[in-house]
Amino acid sequence: MRLSRAQDFTEIGYYRPLRAAAEAAGFVWHEAGHFHALPYVLLRSGHGSGAEVPRVYLSAGIHGDEPAGSLAVLEGLRGGLFDRGVAWDIFPALNPGGLARGTRENPGGIDLNRDYRLLTAPETRLHAHWIECGESPYDLYISLHEDWEARGFYLYEINTSGGPSMSAAILSAVETFLPLEPGPVVDGHRLRAPGWIYHPPEPDEPEGWPEAIFHCKKRPLNSYTLETPSALPLRRRVDAHLAAVRAAIRVLLTESRKTGD
Ligand SMILES: [Zn+2]
Structure with missing residues (x-):
């Protein structure tokens, strides 16, 4: 896939190719609504609710810059990243208007990833409703982000599930493509190791809940919020996200085979 910073997050530039790739990969395309004339999409793999496979949640594009x-989701669908041994719920573009404009916030000026307590934006309200209506807990949560100030890749782990930590495997896979953030502090958090923030299951701002905190207030969660450094080439950032997801799934499938569920 040809990548440029001016990637066109329009119906023709992103959503049509996304839908074609998703359906070719066996995903069902759900449009929960429309924002700014663009679809608000959930991609669900074709497992029935009784399927005995791990459930994985993946989201991207909540910050439009x-x-x-979101490009990694498209490329992952085309490249067979999304393992059939997993039941996937993928939200590829949580801020359609912001992505189309290249702004962090939605077109109403709201940072959606600080809006999961107050639910002031229509996008967040719709997303929260979907999550609340969801069935069993997810075995793994991954959210794809970028950071304009970071020098290297880093992640936030919030793990209240008692599940295995996947951070070491993710960081080791990413290192092929990007340097790891050396620290000792990034975004106000002290690193446990290069690239690794182990975050308590509480928001940094009492009213400003991000998506991951909303999830972990509902159910036990093994979660990874991945941050690629925006200053480095887009090709490497997309590759790093793809490698990170692949590594996490490898750990998940190995562990679920061990425990036999
Ligand atoms: Zn972000």
């Missing part, structure tokens, strides 16, 4: 995650 962070294109690599």
